[in-house]
Amino acid sequence: MARxxxxxxAVIIGLGWTGSILAQQLTDAGLNVVAIERGPxxxxxxxxxxxxxxxxxxxxxxKDLFLQPNVEAMTMRNDMSQTALPMRDYGSFLPGxxxxxxxxxxxxxxxxFWDSDFSIRTHLTQRYGAAKIKNLQLQDWGxxxxxxxxxxxxFEYLCGISGKAGNLKGQIQPGGNPFESARSREYPNPPMxxxxxxxxxxxxxxxxxxxxxxxxxxxxxxxxxxPLGVRMGQCSYCGFCERFAxxxxxxxxxQTTVLPVLMKKPNFEVRTECEVLKVNLTPDGKHxxxxxxxxxxxxxxxxxxxxxxxxxxALMNVRMMLLSRIGTQYDPKTxxxxxGRNYCYQTSAGARLFFEGKHFNPFxxxxxxxxxxDDFNGDAFDHSKLDFxxxxxxxxxxTNGRPIGNRPTLPGTPRWGAQWKQAxxxxxxxxxxxxxxxxxxxxxENYLDLDPTYTDRHGRPLLRMTFDFPDNDVAMSNYLSDQxxxxxxxxxxxxxxxxxxKKGWNSVPYQSTHNTxxxxxxxxxxxxxxxxxxxxxxxxxxxxxxxxxxxxxAGMNPTGTVGALAFWAAEAITTKYIKSPGALVQA
Amino acid sequence: xxxxxxxxxxGARYDYRDHIDKHNQPYPHGPVSIYGMGG
Numbered sequence: 162m163a164r165x166x167x168x169x170x171a172v173i174i175g176l177g178w179t180g181s182i183l184a185q186q187l188t189d190a191g192l193n194v195v196a197i198e199r200g201p202x203x204x205x206x207x208x209x210x211x212x213x214x215x216x217x218x219x220x221x222x223x224k225d226l227f228l229q230p231n232v233e234a235m236t237m238r239n240d241m242s243q244t245a246l247p248m249r250d251y252g253s254f255l256p257g258x259x260x261x262x263x264x265x266x267x268x269x270x271x272x273x274f275w276d277s278d279f280s281i282r283t284h285l286t287q288r289y290g291a292a293k294i295k296n297l298q299l300q301d302w303g304x305x306x307x308x309x310x311x312x313x314x315x316f317e318y319l320c321g322i323s324g325k326a327g328n329l330k331g332q333i334q335p336g337g338n339p340f341e342s343a344r345s346r347e348y349p350n351p352p353m354x355x356x357x358x359x360x361x362x363x364x365x366x367x368x369x370x371x372x373x374x375x376x377x378x379x380x381x382x383x384x385x386x387x388p389l390g391v392r393m394g395q396c397s398y399c400g401f402c403e404r405f406a407x408x409x410x411x412x413x414x415x416q417t418t419v420l421p422v423l424m425k426k427p428n429f430e431v432r433t434e435c436e437v438l439k440v441n442l443t444p445d446g447k448h449x450x451x452x453x454x455x456x457x458x459x460x461x462x463x464x465x466x467x468x469x470x471x472x473x474x475a476l477m478n479v480r481m482m483l484l485s486r487i488g489t490q491y492d493p494k495t496x497x498x499x500x501g502r503n504y505c506y507q508t509s510a511g512a513r514l515f516f517e518g519k520h521f522n523p524f525x526x527x528x529x530x531x532x533x534x535d536d537f538n539g540d541a542f543d544h545s546k547l548d549f550x551x552x553x554x555x556x557x558x559x560t561n562g563r564p565i566g567n568r569p570t571l572p573g574t575p576r577w578g579a580q581w582k583q584a585x586x587x588x589x590x591x592x593x594x595x596x597x598x599x600x601x602x603x604x605x606e607n608y609l610d611l612d613p614t615y616t617d618r619h620g621r622p623l624l625r626m627t628f629d630f631p632d633n634d635v636a637m638s639n640y641l642s643d644q645x646x647x648x649x650x651x652x653x654x655x656x657x658x659x660x661x662x663k664k665g666w667n668s669v670p671y672q673s674t675h676n677t678x679x680x681x682x683x684x685x686x687x688x689x690x691x692x693x694x695x696x697x698x699x700x701x702x703x704x705x706x707x708x709x710x711x712x713x714x715a716g717m718n719p720t721g722t723v724g725a726l727a728f729w730a731a732e733a734i735t736t737k738y739i740k741s742p743g744a745l746v747q748a
Numbered sequence: 749x750x751x752x753x754x755x756x757x758x759g760a761r762y763d764y765r766d767h768i769d770k771h772n773q774p775y776p777h778g779p780v781s782i783y784g785m786g787g
Binding site for chain 1: 751752754755756757758759760761762763764765767768769771772773774775782
């Protein structure tokens, strides 16, 4: 029997980026909030010490900060004719673990999705006609650009994002991204100083008529005090960012932006190493009354709450809904049901160039240090004569020169021995790369559900992923590779190679931790699991917050939009829901 | 650390603010280990 605990105003599942922002906003509004976090407590001074944070073997290779499959695994398959099998290790994507979530180990690329993303179906239908997107399950997000823009601004100022505005209130700004949607004000910090490779990329792109700009970065270009009064430090370009936590207080995360304020509040409490098993509903299935969780000793508790906020990683949000019977499982055969619908990923390719006599110094890097062009992203370019929609940002980032993982060699080089050693010496200082990070658009047959066979350590079904790159996205990515083939020529490199995406998603090699959708937001309860405020259509005192709400994934990193959605949902809860609990949108 | 010297990785230095703007120039310092030892 679970031990019944005193009721809270709000129960948050997961204390990562979204859970921390929601907790901060709801406690400010006077609510008593508890966050229940499966992983350990983690803070900068005690857990991310700069004396040992540069341990590549521990953090990048052995993945010390990540979710381990014995805690939660998943099963995977490319299509419905296959039997999904459980992965033995996380590979293609690496979910976070513990307080701060994946926001601890991210690179810090902080994009805003565009106006044309939030209204993608309307936009593309108006421009190209409905037939153009007939094989895609693209749908509007229910929220408009003008509604969500202030929430992007809140997240960027919370984090101290370093960048250059490209569109200030409709006025295109030199040096910024001319394709971004109108923003209300400049970034809180100026762009980072640029390394050689990114500078060379920007110059070469400019000469080809493209529009390079500094990648908006959560690695701070200068010291900063955020609106909560939390101080952050200047990035030291140490080259230990992705897969690592920042020991320098210069990468925005829950730890460096929110938790120092949140943890001091008397109306907030976090319980770490406590795993929520499910959300408990009333017998009619229309109201969440509590969550059941196990603590580190295996003791079971029931925590009642008036509001339940599911704020775990996107994939885990979907699984929690399915395990708790919140909403109806999506069925790819009939299109009925919404939970698990519109799972999307990221569709990427890359270029690598080798020179002679250069000093790129790749170890002088940071997660978001680089230059980007968006000339071929989203709908920035005309698709009327192309056989796809969508696009990719092309970025030249210099993230690291870590010696285990970063040893670029020319194709044809032996994999070991003296020749390999010499090739890594030549490649280390003489190689640079850039890559296309492409959109991932929903199709009927890519979805998430519960596995019929495999279970976790508590006997609960694992999440089953059914995914392959849709034809549309493969065509898009190959078109981007064609462009990159042209782009590499003026560099006059000794050797240049551009990769091409193929069908057949492989869950083993690392690709991207940008898993989106499955509990998407929208205006129609037949095609979305949550409404425009991220409130469950079926259980109105449950909000599901994160990239699970993305109706599609754009050619950008998701965290900026995740942070914006967190502030957007928090505002709806604090200004609308708590005054009049119930459905904020009538179905 | 022999391999770090071989490829030119300066190790666990953690602060390159004085060198980010020095494009296409050799980095002047040898590696340090995670325990702060020189090579």
